[in-house]
Amino acid sequence: MDELPKGFATNNPRPFVQIAMMLWRDKLAFCAAIFISLVLICTVLGPIFMEDIATKQNLRGRNAAPFDWSQNWVFWLGGDALGRPLLARIIVASQNTIMVASGAVASSLIIGTTLGLIAGYTSKTASLLIMRLADIIMSFPSLLLAVIVLYMLDPAVGNLIIVLAITRIPIYLRTSRAEVLEIRERMFVQAARVMGASTNRIVFRHILPVVAPTLITIATLDFAFVMLAESSLSFLGIGIQPPEITWGLMVSQGRPYLTTAWWLSFWPGLAIILTTLSLNLLSNWMRTALDPVQRWRLEISRGKK
Template identity: 60%
Template sequence: MTIPADTKQKAAGRFQVLRLVARNKLALAAVMFLMLVVLCAIFGPWLMGNLIDKPNFRARNMAPFSLAQGWAYVLGADTLGRSLLARLIVGAQNTLGIALFAVFFSMVIGGFLGLIAGYSRGLLSSVILRVADIVMSFPSLLLALIVLFSLGPSVTNLIIVLAVTRIPIYLRTTRAEVLEVRERMFVSAAMALGAGHMRIVFRHIAPIVLPTLVTIGAIDFATVVLAESSLSFLGLGIQAPEFTWGAMVATGRGYLSNAWWIAFWPGLAILLTTLSLNILSNWWRTYADPQQRWRIELARSKKGIPEKRT
């Protein structure tokens, strides 16, 4: 069975990306840490069992780096004696899950509205842009605070608020891309052949805009994680018995003087996750831009790896 040439080319492209990531120590470390966080989010609840809710008053405010109560307490315990390691692992699921849904919905809705606003030239485009301007005129965190205080804190409301505050970013980016793409020759050719507006937008223009939206979504993911953590820290995010890393920091803020580890470990997890996301997204943005990719190739050639000429 013969493998198609385009399939071989795609496989070679993916392998080249992996090799370039492996040559960049920061990008490789970011990928490995994010893979660890994702694995914790997927398998954490199954591995940890009841440790996240099981109180152990003998280990109340237990200091880290002690195995007196078992390996699960190596990072210490909180005010009820619950394992901080277990809660960190399980809390990754809620933290990443909320951010993932918020970014996905904001990308889909913002991208759809951006396609309409960029392709149409009438009143509908102006209305969409003015609504986006109204949303952007409010600080995103302040708008989220107002809405959550009015509707009440819950996972659904938190996802909706985070998604709504990020929609204008995807909307304006998509519109700017569509304004340029719709003037290209292949769009004029599709119109001349009698293609409808819906077919032109979703079959010809949307696939070109999608990679840009995915790149922005990867960059924006870290911002949404920080926003969710801030809202949970203020008590307007996810509510007990569910928890996120931000809620764990809020729990430990009253014990910073005598049990700093309760707030330190979830804060460190938030820091490392957002830092890894920023490092990886910046690397991908450089790689995806043909005008900037020479920086990666230059670093590759300096390490003695010959560049592949085509």
């Protein structure tokens, strides 16, 4: 078997290795990626192993102070008003918080992108109707619309995802339409049309891959906004209701104890801040990594030894 040429592994890295190397170049984005990975692990595994611990009441540990190393490790962040460990509850609550945000972003991304592709590449009549729909949705403040709808409907996880997704559709619709209107005039699209390619093939095979990096970057940033919106609705009492928990609901439940037990609202609020900050840092990194013009800033130099 012939040996690989010297330097083959470094000059031709696998895509995953290349992405990891580019991420390592931006230390803030690398730390953000690690934190988001930990949050996702807690989202998947947390409720499986810690749901019983997070819901078990212990009135002797009501509003237990944090950093009491003599207590069980689940009480290192303190206890809530019913003596339930805050660390376990934050880990379990991450599932509902991330699930609502990811569901709303994925739904709005798919629907908005599809409508944007149709509006940007088809007839003017379809484009006009779709854009008027976007204008109608954008005429209502997103949080106000969510408050009105959730006040009328049951504040369940599904309804919360639907409401938040509807309010974010215009973001992806208008962005994808603007991108398509510019890309459809490029030479490779004209060549595909001359060669007899169908409309579906041109849109989904040639135009969508060019638009996707921009939309993915926006979705990463929008994820943080939707998570904050869900936390705000839970804080107002019209989001997910007990016994289900989210980070925003935990902040709301700790509000009456801010002067005596500040940690009840501080730790879930800190989880929201760190997750939002990490998503913003990753969004900035992705904007550079997915742009062929700016990607060289993140590529590791291949100097000779």
